Amino acid sequence: MKKMGFEFRRIILLILAIMGSNLGQFALGQELVTDTIFLEGISITKLKSDHGFRSGIKVLSIDSATMNEKRTLCLAELLQENTSIFVKTFGRGSTATASLRGTAASHTNVYWNGIKINSPMSGQADLSLIPLYFVDDAIVHFGQSSMSFGSGGLGGSVNLTTKPTWDKELSANALQSLGSYNTLSSAVLLSFGKIHLKGQTRIFWEESDNNFTYRNIAKKNKPFEIQQNADYSRFGILQEFYFRPNYKSILSAKVWALETDRGIPQLMSSYSVIEKNRETIRDLNTILEWRTTSELFSWKASTAISNSNLDYDFIKKSFEGNELPVFNGKSNSYSFYNKGGFEVQLNSWILAEFIAEFNSYWVNSMEKVMGTNLDAKQWQSAIRTTLNANPFGSFYISLLVAEEVYNGKPMPVSSSIALEYRFLKHKNLIAKGGASRNYHHPSLNDMFWQPGGNPNLKAEDGTSFETGLKFDIPQRNFKKSIEVNIFLSEISNWILWLPNLKGYWEPVNLSMVKAKGAELAMVINQEIGSVKVGVSGRYNYTKSTIENSGGVMRPEANGKQLPFIPVHSGGLSINCSWKKYRFTYTFTHFSERFTTTSNNPNLVRRLYPYFMNSASIGKDFRLLNTNIALQLRADNLLNENYQTIMWRPMPGRNYILTLKVEL
Amino acid sequence: MMANKLIQTLIAFVLIVLTSCMKEDVLPISTIDLFGSRGVFIVNEGNYLYGNSSLCYYDIDKKEVINNVFTKANGIPLGDVAYSMNIYDGKGYIAVTNSSCIHVVDLNSMLMLGTIENLPSPRHILFLNSEIALVSDLYARGISIVNTKTLEVTGKINTGGTSLPFYQHPTENLIKIGSKIYTNCWSFDNKVLVISAETLTVIDSIVVGIQPLAMVKDKNNNLWVINDGGYSGNPLGWEKPSLMRINSSTFEVENRMDFTSLNDIVGPITTNTNGDSLYFIRNHIYKMHIDDNVLPSEPFVLGNEKNFRTLITDPLTGDLYIADAADFMSEGKVYRFSSNGSPLDTIDVGIIPGNFCFN
Secondary structure, X not given: OHHHHHXXXXXXXXXXXXXXXXXXXXXXXXXXXXXXXXXXXEEEEOOOOOOOOOOOOEEEEEOHHHHHHOOOOEHHHHHHHHOOOEEEEOOOOOOEEEEOOOOOHHHXXXXXXXXXXXXXXXXXXOHHHOEHHHOOEEEEEEHHHHHHOOOOOOOEEEEEEOOOOOOOOEEEEEEEEEEOOOEEEEEEEEEEEOOOEEEEEEEEEEEEOOOOEEEOOOOOOOOEEEOOOOOEEEEEEEEEEEEEEEOOEEEEEEEEEEEEEEEOOOOOOOOOOOOEEEEEEEEEEEEEEEEEEOOOEEEEEEEEEEEEEEEEEEEEEOOOOOEEEEXXXXXXXXXXXXXXXXXXXXXXXXXXXXXXXXXXXXXEEEEOOOOOEEEEEEEEEEEEEEEEEEEEOOEEEEEEEEEEEEOOEEOOOEEEEEEEEEEEOOOOEEEEEEEEEEEEOOOHHHHHOOOOOOOOOOOEEEEEEEEEEEEEEEEOOEEEEEEEEEEEEEEEEEEEEXXXXXXXXXXXXXXXXXXXXXXEEEEEEEEEOOEEEEEEEEEEEEEEEEEEOOOOOOHHHOOOEOOOOOOEEEEEEEEXXXXXXXXXXXXXXXXXXXXXXXXXXXXXXXXOOEEEEEEEEEEEEEEOOEXXXXXXXXXXXXXXXXXXXXXXXXXXXXXEEEEEEEO | OHHHHHXXXXXXXXXXXXXXXXXOOOOOOOOOOOOOOOEEEEEEOOOOOOOOOEEEEEEOOOOEEEOOHHHHHHOOOOOOOEEEEEEEOOEEEEEEHHHOEEEEEEOOOOOEEEEEOOOOOEXXXXXXXXXXXXXXXXXXXXXXXXXXXXXXXXXXXXXXXXXXXXXXXXEEEEEEEOOEEEEXXXXXXXXXXXXXXXXXXXXXXXXXXXXXXXEEEOOOOOEEEEEOOEOOOOOOOEOOOXXXXXXXXXXXXXXXXXXOOOOOOEEEEEEOOOOOEEEEEEOEEEEEEOOOOOOOOOOOEOOOOOOEXXXXXXXXXXXXXXXXXXXXXXXXXXXXXXXXXXXXXXXXXXXXXXXXXXX
């Protein structure tokens, strides 16, 4: 009986821990295993026997110190500097997408508080549009780890969450940044409320002329030019309310409204007079969520509405200065998400989770100059169940089965299995392995875009295997962690947009793309006297090749690296703190990227290796009973002249000074 | 001990990092000498917004190709979507649509002599005399008049209609017959415009099929227009691709031949050296006499799953050059055939070979 009571407490604490970590963190990986979990202001001691094992093999959490240090950046910059994920960016403030494990941008699912914020039109998420002011935790789930949240993340997922701070009844933070190229950013973060009701408001505004000088190597005599039409402005507000009638339940409502207006600069090789090429994007995400726990199980339900509105205007100018409209497009997409689920401890060693979803999407797009339009709808339902078990000793197993239905048409069943074995009790030598079958349904653009959309496209079918070792050495004043993983994915029916003889692009299914690679990560934390040093290094080897194009490409393309996927990527981050001073240094590297399926090394068809250095220095102090932090950050330390996409210039060394006041 | 190791490792790493800076590739320059050779330039469009256009030169007698002649000679990229090349008075004029310019080069050394700027989206060039040239344009709603001496835009022939969404009259090929200039309006259009070469104004328009892709004149000075027919969902419509003959005296469509399927993919058209036969792309390459009233049923050259993009005949030998865009994301090929259809050579070229120009 006593044992039964112990088990109940264990179950409840486990469930609380999972629920408290919010939906976006539902699949806790070994990265997050700690002895203590902070649940919204309540500290719950986690039992040593609670291993937190889920279906994930590799999960990377970006720590809160890093998030705070980079609060003025966007998600694209955060991921580029702190993970080995390849972020394809069209320039400072411009579109940026992420590629995980050699897959496409549409294979990276991005979740914000549990709702998928990838565009239902393109299937991709523009990471430059996600401000870190609106994010408290960022966790990357590689490969099959993402399946806990939904199908389609063949590369993985990026899970972003916000969380309330219950420990203060009233708090306010204000940030003001001033940077190169007339970059200004202001933000206010307010938190108010008592033990049962909490409100949080975050407002930010940012603008930049982004008119940096660069050497234009695409023109004769390599003149220095000023980047034109790259300015941007953003305004956003995030309002959160949390109602906690008791410690078992919580109701939350969150509204995210964001408007981005930005110019789209010309290529370096353009000789056009200044033309108008701008887009305005308005995003509105709302989510209402209820979570509760009982003696035997916990359950949750959420509903969310997401709207994205894009105005794109491209006007050329004649030599006399008259406007020549080229493209004037407006698109509106709505997503309606409904999700419910519960988790239950079936017996002393099996934890079961069941989730059901019903989502619907509607998009409308119109182009005025030519009069083309797109009107498409889609509904999707899904059920997902997971069993997490610890059948004996140090052996753990997780099984996941999911089924999705699109517009009444069932997809094949997705599934995954993950295994873990801990060899050494105290030093935490952990071996992991898993296999999965995951499907990615074509996006609405893939199927219905005019011209080119193909409603007969097949869903992408990914089979992957991965295994890894992790070794933790926790000692006093010294902590070291080394992790190595290898993976292999075979993706059939890979969707690729190719130009055709009619003059437009259309999506096709490639028979087989194979992505394989290895990932090495190392973290060292050391205290040397009063100096704390944290070093994290990472290296990825990714070979992502077309094995069989199914006749849409030449045989010569077989075995070649996919365009824009680097074979080698890696980086190093160093954080030091001494008394009230902080210093960070970040180094990021990508090897060359080809832009053709032939992997032609010709200099106008490949991007040279990327080496980037950034650093920041900051100091915390108190003034008039107020906490103040001052930080100076420098990007492109070596003042490199470079491009990350062909013929799109990037800025030289640039600075941003941030003042943070905490009331 | 551990601390020292850590510090040493960090210092070593930082030193390595600081010495590994990016080498922004400044494109190397090499001497190009085409003097005395007879050849054909192949204009490779490259991918839209990739800036990977290129220009190849194929020496007809030596059967040798030099890729990227423009970049090699000048150390800069050709630009984004190079579309056509024309020659006048020993100079090459390369229209680069999405770079809004025409690069002017010396035909022997390929060195840049200048750039005509501020052309919205240039497509083809027609030289009227030693000073005046016309430049067709995808978005200008007009044809630009340029001074080839000063390399400046001096005027415009308005073609664009006033009503949107259609009839902006984006102009493509420019063909001069007598005192008239003809241009086909391809993108979301169905017109061939007639322009007076004397007044440089549009004097008439001829309704053709949906999206007249290309146009050529035969030995009788009649125009042959091939229409791609649009596509499913095209706001202007979708019809079977067609081939039609326009009488350049009466401006009337005398003969219209529809292809058999809505899904037929057609490409540009050219004539043989005598101007009495046509070659055109319809998945494969077909040849027909200008007096034929039905479309040929048997291909002249089989496509064999190649993506034939354009074609041209050698004005001296009658050899046929056919460009294959491959998968559009890698280097294409050009196939050279004799006038009787015998294969002569295969040439590796750049991405999306789209036009030819004999020197």
